[in-house]
Amino acid sequence: MARTETKIASYNIQKAIGTDFTRRPLRILNVLKEIDADIVVLQEADRRFGRRQSALPTFQIEAHTDYVPVPLDVQQDAMGWHGNAILVRNTIKVEHHDIIHIPYLEPRGVVAATLGIGGRCVSIFGMHLDLSGLWRTRQAKVIADLAKEQQKEHPTILTGDLNEWRRNAGCLKVFSKDFKVLDCGRSFHSNRPVARLDRIIHCDRVEALEWGVHRTSLATRASDHLPVWARMRF
Numbered sequence: 001m002a003r004t005e006t007k008i009a010s011y012n013i014q015k016a017i018g019t020d021f022t023r024r025p026l027r028i029l030n031v032l033k034e035i036d037a038d039i040v041v042l043q044e045a046d047r048r049f050g051r052r053q054s055a056l057p058t059f060q061i062e063a064h065t066d067y068v069p070v071p072l073d074v075q076q077d078a079m080g081w082h083g084n085a086i087l088v089r090n091t092i093k094v095e096h097h098d099i100i101h102i103p104y105l106e107p108r109g110v111v112a113a114t115l116g117i118g119g120r121c122v123s124i125f126g127m128h129l130d131l132s133g134l135w136r137t138r139q140a141k142v143i144a145d146l147a148k149e150q151q152k153e154h155p156t157i158l159t160g161d162l163n164e165w166r167r168n169a170g171c172l173k174v175f176s177k178d179f180k181v182l183d184c185g186r187s188f189h190s191n192r193p194v195a196r197l198d199r200i201i202h203c204d205r206v207e208a209l210e211w212g213v214h215r216t217s218l219a220t221r222a223s224d225h226l227p228v229w230a231r232m233r234f
Helices: 025-035 059-066 133-150 171-176 217-222
Strands: 005-010 040-045 068-069 083-087 095-102 111-119 120-128 156-163 180-182 198-204 207-213 228-233
Touching: 005 025, 005 120, 005 156, 005 198, 025 059, 025 217, 040 156, 059 068, 083 111, 083 120, 095 133, 120 133, 120 207, 133 156, 133 171, 133 207, 171 180, 171 198, 180 207, 198 207
Parallel strands: 005 040, 120 156
Antiparallel strands: 005 228, 040 083, 068 083, 095 111, 111 120, 156 198, 180 198, 207 228
């Protein structure tokens, strides 16, 4: 059977507010162009207050990239669910999409999609976990159980801002029981990275070929997180 390769990225865009404290959506889109991933999982993709509008206006995404948001059908003006969103190249078919409720101390959620790539399907989970270690572990158990069921049907990749400062404990320990957790590198704070908060995780039906942190002069200014990426084969 032919194998399919794809590049995935995860990026906490901090509502498109950069380290200069200005909101510049186009700067985020230019970082995505630099990464050149097929699938981008975003955190903090919507504004926090009011109508919680998307931090990346749809007209700018359409005009400056070949990405389309996975339609989550949650809020009219928002692109994501609790700030989590998925962008895919317009050549990728969205077979299924969903939002997942998880236990939380502060409002959190997970987005999921099954994507058709090169005649194959892959399942994607996007998340932004709690600041509390106890709640992160609870959330990870729920997500891992759902992903274990999903991998029976399709190769499965999980990614996002885990908010886990420890190297091999907490939610990382939960995920590593059944999945491979990639250490992409230090992604926070973008000006001086000290923490590996952003991770890409995959099941054994996926092979990670290479992975890392995308650190450029533009990326260090665009958000307080640096994007992480991986080239995968499934």
